[in-house]
Amino acid sequence: MQRTLLFMALAAVAATASAANLRDMLAGKDWAAINQPPARLMRTLDNNHNLDCRLEHYAGGSTLDCVMRQPINVLGLGVEEFYLLHNANGERMLKLVSPAGVDAVRQAAQTHFPEARLVSTGKLQWKADLGGKRELRVSQRNDLAGELAYVHWTPVAANARKAGASIDTGALEGMIRARGHAPLRVCAVNAETGPSRCVAVPVGSDHYRIAGLHAGSYFAIGYGSRSNWHPAHAHQWSNCKPTPSNDCTNGILKALRVNPGEVVHAGLNHAFTQLPAALSQAPIGT
Known part of the structure; x- marks a missing residue:
């Protein structure tokens, strides 16, 4: 009985730690987590019962898409979805989605990342250089939800080009x-x-x-x-x-x-x- 109670207590602590780590990652405080492969993050989140996640592998990388059964608060925003994408070109992107809309997401980004200077890159799209090959992106999805993405570019091998592509395209x-x-x-x-x-x-x-x-x-x-x-x-x-x-x-x-x-x-x-x-x-x- 004591052993069972101890196991339950440890599981609760692990779930709480996982939730706390996830919140830090979504708040842009844990770039090491953003750089871990999507499959590894999925294993880390296996015990998080608030998430419905799906892992997809493709020729150019892999994606972990997660929907939250109950939104969580990140940077003052209600977040309902997030995506971790790793591409073969060295792009590591974590994108969170909030129904609060693009204006609220942009304001949260400016408030919590005062060093970031968001520059327009298109209609309802902004990007800021955080240094160290890191970027912050804000955009609007076609359902009017706001998106905030953390992007880290990592080196790739010179011969990483895939058949069917060119050095320019x-x-x-x-x-x-x-x-x-x-x-x-x-x-x-x-x-x-x-x-x-x-x-x-x-x-x-x-x-x-x-x-x-x-x-x-x-x-x-x-x-x-x-x-x-x-x-x-x-x-x-x-x-x-x-x-x-x-x-x-x-x-x-x-x-x-x-x-x-x-x-x-x-x-x-x-x-x-x-x-x-x-x-x-x-x-x-x-």
């Missing part, structure tokens, strides 16, 4: 979920301010590859010639709460970072019948 590729019989164009739509690229996918093909992408974040979206059905790369689940003022009727699209020398996997795993207004039409002239 990267690529997106992946499988296409069940599709119709109409011709399809799959586009890498730049989520920032740079150019987008599209490729024609033959009828019957279930795979696409878009090469020649310059560094940036991209949405992978299919556009049919005679259909409003859009296969797209999206989060496996969605905390999206549709309202008349937001643009997430069908779910939350997932932008992926592509860098020179890198081939990133982006399976078109979700079917959209209504895209956000800004993405409803395929990019012109691509």
